[in-house]
Amino acid sequence: MTGIQAIDATGLTKRYGEVAAVDQLTLTVAPGEIYALLGLNGAGKTTTIRMLLGMVRPTSGRVSLLGTRVGPGAHAMWSRVGYLVETPTAYPDLTVTENLRVAARLRGLSGGEPVSDVITRLNLGTYAHHRARTLSLGNAQRLGLAKALIHRPDLLVLDEPANGLDPAGVAEIRALLGELARDGVAVLLSSHILTEVARLATRIGVLDQGKLVWEGDTTDLVAQARPRLSVLARDRDAAAAALRAAGHPVSLNGDDGLELEDKRAIGRPDEIATLLVTAGCLPSRLAVEQDDLETCFLRLVSTS
Amino acid sequence: MNPAAAAIRVELLKARRSRLPWVTAAAFTVAGAFGGLIMFILQNLRRARSLGLLGTKASLTGGTADWPAYFALLAQTAAAGGALLFGLVVVWLFGREFSQDTVKDLLALPTARTTIVGAKFAVATAWSLLLSCYLFVLGLLIGTVIGLPGWSAEVAFHGLAVLLITTALTVLLVTPFALAASAGRGYLAGVAAMIAAVFSAQVVALLGYGQYFPWSVPALYTQLAGPDRDPPGALGFTLVALVGVAGIAATAAWWRHADHDR
Numbered sequence: 104m105t106g107i108q109a110i111d112a113t114g115l116t117k118r119y120g121e122v123a124a125v126d127q128l129t130l131t132v133a134p135g136e137i138y139a140l141l142g143l144n145g146a147g148k149t150t151t152i153r154m155l156l157g158m159v160r161p162t163s164g165r166v167s168l169l170g171t172r173v174g175p176g177a178h179a180m181w182s183r184v185g186y187l188v189e190t191p192t193a194y195p196d197l198t199v200t201e202n203l204r205v206a207a208r209l210r211g212l213s214g215g216e217p218v219s220d221v222i223t224r225l226n227l228g229t230y231a232h233h234r235a236r237t238l239s240l241g242n243a244q245r246l247g248l249a250k251a252l253i254h255r256p257d258l259l260v261l262d263e264p265a266n267g268l269d270p271a272g273v274a275e276i277r278a279l280l281g282e283l284a285r286d287g288v289a290v291l292l293s294s295h296i297l298t299e300v301a302r303l304a305t306r307i308g309v310l311d312q313g314k315l316v317w318e319g320d321t322t323d324l325v326a327q328a329r330p331r332l333s334v335l336a337r338d339r340d341a342a343a344a345a346l347r348a349a350g351h352p353v354s355l356n357g358d359d360g361l362e363l364e365d366k367r368a369i370g371r372p373d374e375i376a377t378l379l380v381t382a383g384c385l386p387s388r389l390a391v392e393q394d395d396l397e398t399c400f401l402r403l404v405s406t407s
Numbered sequence: 408m409n410p411a412a413a414a415i416r417v418e419l420l421k422a423r424r425s426r427l428p429w430v431t432a433a434a435f436t437v438a439g440a441f442g443g444l445i446m447f448i449l450q451n452l453r454r455a456r457s458l459g460l461l462g463t464k465a466s467l468t469g470g471t472a473d474w475p476a477y478f479a480l481l482a483q484t485a486a487a488g489g490a491l492l493f494g495l496v497v498v499w500l501f502g503r504e505f506s507q508d509t510v511k512d513l514l515a516l517p518t519a520r521t522t523i524v525g526a527k528f529a530v531a532t533a534w535s536l537l538l539s540c541y542l543f544v545l546g547l548l549i550g551t552v553i554g555l556p557g558w559s560a561e562v563a564f565h566g567l568a569v570l571l572i573t574t575a576l577t578v579l580l581v582t583p584f585a586l587a588a589s590a591g592r593g594y595l596a597g598v599a600a601m602i603a604a605v606f607s608a609q610v611v612a613l614l615g616y617g618q619y620f621p622w623s624v625p626a627l628y629t630q631l632a633g634p635d636r637d638p639p640g641a642l643g644f645t646l647v648a649l650v651g652v653a654g655i656a657a658t659a660a661w662w663r664h665a666d667h668d669r
Contacts, residue, residue, distance in 0.1 A: 182517040
C-alpha cells in the first residue's frame with residue numbers, strides 16, 4: 104500500500120440549494136495516521152464523512168479510499184473500510200452476537216471467529232447474549248465500534264467514537280485506536296472532545312461552515328495559543344489609563360481585569376507592576392497566561 | 408458464502424427475531440377461521456341461528472357451502488388481506504432500516520446495496536408464499552372439521568393454484584410500497600401508499616375499470632369484485648407484472664443512487 108493514501112479527497116463540495124454544507128474540501132490521510140476533524144455543530148463533519156463513505160454524492164470533487172474511487176458500483180474497497188457514522192445503531196431484537204454476525208456476513212466473513220474476537224477486543228463478553236435494545240449508550244457505542252472493526256479494516260472512519268463512553272472506556276478506545284494506527288491502520292475521526300483529539304490525533308483539520316480552515320498537528324494548534332498578561336487591579340479604569348499612557352494596548356476582560364498582549368508587557372511583567380504601583384493602582388494579581396486548546400479552536404473558527 | 412446468500416440469511420435472521428411473522432400468521436389464522444365460519448353458517452342456517460352466530464332475522468342467500476366456494480373465499484382473502492399483509496411485510500422489511508436508522512450500516516459494504524434490496528424482496532416473496540400455504544393448510548383443516556361437501560384432489564389443486572397465483576400477483580403489486588418506505592425513510596410513507604392503493608383498487612373496480620388498474624387485478628381474478636365483473640385479461644396481468652418489475656427496479660435504483668444524508 105506504499106504511496107497510496109488511505110483517504111484522498113479533492114475539491115469535495117456538497118451543496119443543498121444555495122447552502123454549501125461542504126465547500127472545496129481537500130484532505131489526505133496516510134496509512135498509520137490518525138486524522139481528527141474538528142468543528143462546531145453544522146460545520147460539515149458528518150456530511151464530509153458521508154461523502155467519504157459514498158452515502159452522499161458530492162456536488163463536485165472526488166474521493167478515493169485506499170486507491171479506489173468512491174462511487175456507485177465500486178464496493179470492493181468496502182471490505183477494507185470500517186465505519187461508525189453518528190449515533191451507533193443496531194437491530195434491537197437481535198443480541199450483540201447476532202448483530203455482529205449480521206455485520207460479519209454482509210462483509211463476507213464466515214465462521215464465528217471474527218465475532219468472538221471482536222467481542223473480546225471491545226470487552227462485550229458480558230453482553231454477548233443481551234438484546235441490543237437493552238444496552239446502555241456506552242455499550243451500544245462499543246457494539247458500533249465492534250461492527251466497524253470486525254473485519255480488521257485498513258481504514259477506519261469514526262464519527263464521535265468516544266460518544267457515551269465513561270472515562271475508562273474513552274481511555275480504552277484511545278489505546279485501541281493508537282494500537283491500530285501503529286499497525287498501519289489509517290483512522291479518520293470527528294470529535295468535539297478537544298483533549299481527546301489532542302492526545303490521539305497525529306493531524307487535525309478544523310472545519311467551519313463546510314471549509315477546512317486550518318490543518319496541522321496538535322503542536323501547531325497549541326502554537327496558535329496567544330500568551331497574554333492578565334492584570335487585576337482595584338481601580339481598573341485608572342490602571343488601564345496608566346498603562347495606555349505608557350504606550351501599552353490594553354483590553355478589558357469580563358473578570359474585572361485587564362489584558363495586555365504586546366510582547367513588551369509579556370516579556371517584562373515586573374515593569375508593568377512597577378508602572379502600576381507608581382501610578383497608585385496597586386495590582387492584586389499579575390500573571391502571564393496562555394489560551395487553552397478550546398480557546399485556540401474557537402478563535403480559529405471565529406476568525407475564519 | 409456468496410453475497411446474495413449472505414444477505415438473504417441476514418434478512419431471515421432479522422425477520423425471525425421480530426414479532427411480525429407471528430402477527431401476519433395470526434391475521435391469516437383469523438381470516439381463514441372467519442371464512443370457515445361463513446361456510447359453517449351457509450351450510451346450516453338454522454343451526455347457526457340457534458348458536459347465536461346469525462341474527463334470527465338475518466339471512467344469507469346466494470352463497471354455497473362447499474370446497475370450491477371455500478377455496479375461492481381463501482383466494483379472495485389473499486387478494487384483499489394480502490395487499491395489506493404482504494404490503495406490511497414489505498414496508499416493515501424496508502421501513503425498519505430507516506426508522507431504526509440501521510440503513511447507514513448497509514450502505515458501505517462489500518455486499519452491494521442492490522443485493523441487499525434483492526434479498527429483502529426475496530424474503531418478502533418467500534414470506535408471502537408461506538403465509539398463503541399456511542392459509543391453504545388451515546383451510547383444509549377447517550373445511551374437514553365442518554364437513555364441507557364437494558371435495559376432490561382436482562378441486563384442491565385448482566384452489567391451491569388460484570391461491571398461489573393470487574399471492575404472486577399481490578406480491579408484485581406491493582413492491583412499490585418498498586420504494587415509498589425507502590424514499591419516505593420509514594414506515595409511514597409505505598403504509599400511506601399501501602392504503603391509497605387498496606382504497607383506489609376498490610373504487611376503480613367498482614367503477615368497472617379494474618382491468619386497467621393493476622391493484623384491482625387480484626380482486627377481479629378471484630371474483631372478489633363480484634362474479635359479474637370481467638376477468639382482468641392479458642392487459643391486467645401485464646400491468647401487474649410491469650408494476651412488480653418497476654417497483655423492484657425503482658427501489659434498487661433509489662438505494663443505489665439517492666443521497667443517504669439522514
